[in-house]
Amino acid sequence: MTPLIEAPSERLLAGIKSLLASKGIATAEEIAERMAQTDRASPAQGARMVARAWTDPEYRALLLRDGAQAAEAMGIAMRGLPPLGVLENTDDTHNLVVCTLCSCYPRAVLGYPPFWFKSPGYRARAIRDPRGVLAEFGTVLPAGQRIRVVDSTADYRWMVLPQRPVGTDGWDADRLAALLREGDMIGVTVPSAA
Amino acid sequence: MTPSEPTDTSERPRAHHDMGGVPKFLCEPIDTGAHALTPFDREVDAIRGILGAKGVMSVDELRRGIEAIPEAEYARLSYYQRWIRSIADNLLARGVISDAELRAALEQA
Amino acid sequence: MLAPGAPVRVRDDWPETRGPCHIRTPHYLRGRRGTVVRQLGAFPNPEDLAFARPAPTLALYHVAFEPRSIWPDAGGDEIVVELYESWLEAA
Numbered sequence: 001m002t003p004l005i006e007a008p009s010e011r012l013l014a015g016i017k018s019l020l021a022s023k024g025i026a027t028a029e030e031i032a033e034r035m036a037q038t039d040r041a042s043p044a045q046g047a048r049m050v051a052r053a054w055t056d057p058e059y060r061a062l063l064l065r066d067g068a069q070a071a072e073a074m075g076i077a078m079r080g081l082p083p084l085g086v087l088e089n090t091d092d093t094h095n096l097v098v099c100t101l102c103s104c105y106p107r108a109v110l111g112y113p114p115f116w117f118k119s120p121g122y123r124a125r126a127i128r129d130p131r132g133v134l135a136e137f138g139t140v141l142p143a144g145q146r147i148r149v150v151d152s153t154a155d156y157r158w159m160v161l162p163q164r165p166v167g168t169d170g171w172d173a174d175r176l177a178a179l180l181r182e183g184d185m186i187g188v189t190v191p192s193a194a
Numbered sequence: 195m196t197p198s199e200p201t202d203t204s205e206r207p208r209a210h211h212d213m214g215g216v217p218k219f220l221c222e223p224i225d226t227g228a229h230a231l232t233p234f235d236r237e238v239d240a241i242r243g244i245l246g247a248k249g250v251m252s253v254d255e256l257r258r259g260i261e262a263i264p265e266a267e268y269a270r271l272s273y274y275q276r277w278i279r280s281i282a283d284n285l286l287a288r289g290v291i292s293d294a295e296l297r298a299a300l301e302q303a
Numbered sequence: 304m305l306a307p308g309a310p311v312r313v314r315d316d317w318p319e320t321r322g323p324c325h326i327r328t329p330h331y332l333r334g335r336r337g338t339v340v341r342q343l344g345a346f347p348n349p350e351d352l353a354f355a356r357p358a359p360t361l362a363l364y365h366v367a368f369e370p371r372s373i374w375p376d377a378g379g380d381e382i383v384v385e386l387y388e389s390w391l392e393a394a
Contacts, residue, residue, distance in 0.1 A: 004282070004286075004293060004296050004297060004300060005279050005282040005283050005286070006267075006279070007300050009234070009271070009272075009274075009275040009278055009279070010234060011300055011303045012278050012279065012282055012300070012303075013234060013237060013238060013241075013278050014299075014303035015282075015296060015299035015300040015302075015303040016241065016278065016281060016282055016285070016291075016296075016299070017237070017241070018299050018302070018303065019285075019291050019295055019296065019299050020241065023290070023291075025244070025245070025248065025250060025290070026241055026244045026245070026248075030244055031237060031240045031241060031244065032240075034240035034241075034243050034244055035236050035237070035239075035240045038236070038239060038240060038243065039236075080247070083343075083344065085343070093380075093381075096379075098214075100212070100213050100214030100215075100329050100331075101211060101212055101213075101214075101257075101327060101329060102211065102257055102260070103273070112231060112239070114228065114229075115225060115227070115228070115229035116224050116225055116226050116227075118273050119222075119224060119225060120213055120219045120222060120269075121219055121222035121223060121224045121225075122224050123213040123214065123219070124213045124214065124215060124216045124218075124219030124220060124222070125219065125220055125222070125224070127214045127215055127331070127379075127382060128214070128215040128220065128370070128374050128376070128377050128378065128379075129220065129376075129377075129378045130378055130379040131378045131379075132378060133224060136223065136224045136226060137224075137226055146380035146381065147378070147379040147380050147381070148379070148380065148381040148382075148383055149370075149379045149381070149382050149383070150382075150383045150384075151214060151329060151382065151383070151384045151385075152385070153327045153328070153329060153384055153385045153386070154327050154343075154346070154349070154363055154385035154386070154387070155343070155344070155346040155349075155363060155385065156343055156363075156385055188226075201334065203330070203331075203333060203334060206317055206320075206330065206333070207317065207319055207320050208319070208330045209319045209330070212319075212329055212330045214329045214330065214331045215331045215373070215374055215377075252352050252353075252355070254325065254349045254352035254353040255352070255353055255354075255355060257325060257349075257353060258325040258353035258354065261325060262323070288355065
């Protein structure tokens with residue numbers, strides 16, 4: 001006989017939902033509330049943090065010292081969530097984040113992990129062939145910039161602090177935040193004002 | 195002392211979820227497009243969050259359950275299909291639900 | 304406690320050959336030499352948490368590796384990974 005957990009996924013979900021509801025562990029209302037809460041986290045959160053770091057040196061220092069505190073300072077609830085580490089891109093070094101074992105992602109500040117981040121191709125290749133992976137995202141780094149790949153294997157979650165694009169002098173934080181995409185904060189792309 | 199010479203450990207038995215640098219995926223192009231989550235995906239994600247917040251099942255137990263899925267099934271199932279299977283596996287293992295309860299619930303589902 | 308800059312070696316151990324387990328030290332790093340970047344705090348051992356067992360707290364370190372010491376064809380310049388003290392030995 002087929003083990004119960006090999007039931008078709010939609011039916012398995014329906015069965016689990018009905019059992020969790022009848023046991024008072026997770027009601028339909030709680031599930032709906034949780035989904036709404038999860039949907040509030042998006043790359044726009046991380047973008048606000050990065051843009052503030054570009055315009056406020058004290059905030060930048062806080063962000064690099066303690067990402068979770070820096071997120072809290074922007075009104076993002078981090079209590080009970082994994083610590084957030086922030087990797088600073090410089091003229092010398094570009095950072096790229098991968099989770100080769102599963103899909104650890106800084107969800108509190110970037111939302112759900114994108115499809116590519118969870119894919120076997122990304123998980124296998126980013127650690128060994130980062131320049132090849134970046135090329136598929138249309139990203140070419142300046143000659144001489146080193147690549148540091150951070151494999152997110154344990155209790156931290158990691159985001160990248162990109163370099164502020166040239167041509168953005170005088171821009172305010174809102175305008176800067178609008179430049180940023182989720183990939184910029186994982187390191188597969190770099191922001192540009194062009 | 196010079197750094198250790200590269201030694202080939204790639205032939206050692208490897209768990210299939212442990213993918214860093216694995217040759218069979220090195221030629222796989224990356225689908226960089228956006229894929230919207232389905233209602234199924236979002237519900238499974240939410241249930242996992244609630245079970246974690248309430249101390250019913252940790253993220254580590256979720257991962258263990260995902261890693262226990264046989265390789266061919268792991269490759270065939272979507273991301274959140276693996277999650278719901280691991281959740282069911284863990285709830286049974288912890289005695290939060292019983293085989294009989296799950297069987298009955300699946301018949302009605 | 305390991306200081307930043309300390310040379311370390313990841314244990315040459317393959318628990319997946321001994322039965323059901325859950326480990327957060329990637330296959331590609333076993334037996335490899337690296338350098339401690341810094342300690343990241345201390346956390347309950349996920350190898351126990353995964354089986355709902357009592358989990359002792361372990362120091363967690365960021366450790367840097369030379370990619371070409373792992374794969375001769377590696378394209379990056381540095382690999383940095385979170386590793387628990389139980390997986391590290393002095394090198």
